[in-house]
Amino acid sequence: AQKITQTQPGMFVQEKEAVTLDCTYDTSDPSYGLFWYKQPSSGEMIFLIYQGSYDQQNATEGRYSLNFQKARKSANLVISASQLGDSAMYFCAMREGLTGGFKTIFGAGTRLFVKA
């Protein structure tokens, strides 16, 4: 079964608007972390944001925020005020605790296109 699901292969957003990239996950481990990474065409993996399963507040990092809904097992990334440089591939990932072997696994990714 898929542990990380990203259902949007591609998304378009107008420059300066906000966009939400969806991510759902599945785990029985009570302790886990959720991540979002950006991968531009250069191929590097750029860490954006982290949410721990016990964190009470939604994580925010500048223009990035993570809409964490634990009961629904969703961890959507919200990018506000999109910029042309935000065009890239975005991966949602989950790191499980002891029962998951402390491994980080990735979703299929969403390619974001920012239009001028």
Place this chain on the structure above:
Amino acid sequence: SAVISQKPSRDICQRGTSLTIQCQVDSQVTMMFWYRQQPGQSLTLIATANQGSEATYESGFVIDKFPISRPNLTFSTLTVSNMSPEDSSIYLCSYWDRENNEQFFGPGTRLTVL
């Protein structure tokens, strides 16, 4: 955070040969990971490499094909053995920064097998 580097950055190899990829971290880390990213795909975990023990491989990956060494807390190697064109991918090493709850990635090794 520690700096993580990989060598080579890219290579073109003939089928049937082997390539060893090196990963160096500039501080000691407990867990290192090797991932594969096939063209247009997501990252797939190959194995977890802990110092002083055998690597733990994920389903679909075997030691004979992807032997891994972890001689100390700053270094690891992944060998891609008896290569075929299907092994053409980007191979990334990674480590977990427990203090900052962040997983860092090396720049990747882009492998093309002819």
